[in-house]
Amino acid sequence: METVGCNFESGKIFLPEMMESAEAMNAGVEVFKTFIAEKGTGALHNIGKILLATIQGDMHDIGKNIVKLLISGSAFEVIDLGKDVKISKIIDEAEEKEVNIIGLSALMTTTMGYMPEIIEELSELGLRKEFKVMVGGAPVTEEWAKEIGADGYAKEAVGAVRVAKELLRK
Secondary structure (H helix, E strand, C coil): CHHHHHHHHCCCCCHHHHHHHHHHHHHHHHHHHHHHHHHCCCCCCCCEEEEEEEECCCCCCHHHHHHHHHHHCCCEEEEECCCCECHHHHHHHHHHHCCCEEEEECCCHHHHCHHHHHHHHHHHCCCHHHCEEEEECCCCCHHHHHHHCCCEECCCHHHHHHHHHHHHHC
16 A cells, blocks of 8 residues: 555556555455454454544545545554544544544634644643544645644645554654
């Protein structure tokens, strides 16, 4: 998937080919998980858990779904809460599922404002150090991510995989 991502970034392949590759990878991973379960050799190794959500008020999830395909094909366990997800649900699920990273998506500038609210709420609850927070979406910029105190930002789905891996190393 890293090669596919590089080919997408360089313009050698386009979104349909990238999505097909990610879907094929995920199908292969599912077959592999079944094989391992049948042989009793233990669980497929995940490098970390990431919770993904499109922020409340936002019904757009194509970008988040592409991120999900690529990240799940890169040895992460993904908990996808879907779209239009309230702050309290994101925090509750992150705690319950003991994730490493919370990934937030917004496509509208009107919903971006909930991203800093999640970070503030995590701080108020004393949970900010428990979770790395990464943000993305069409109106989101690297400057915005820094301004709100996010730990990571990716302009596109391929970069989200790199950012998530970097956040785990920190």
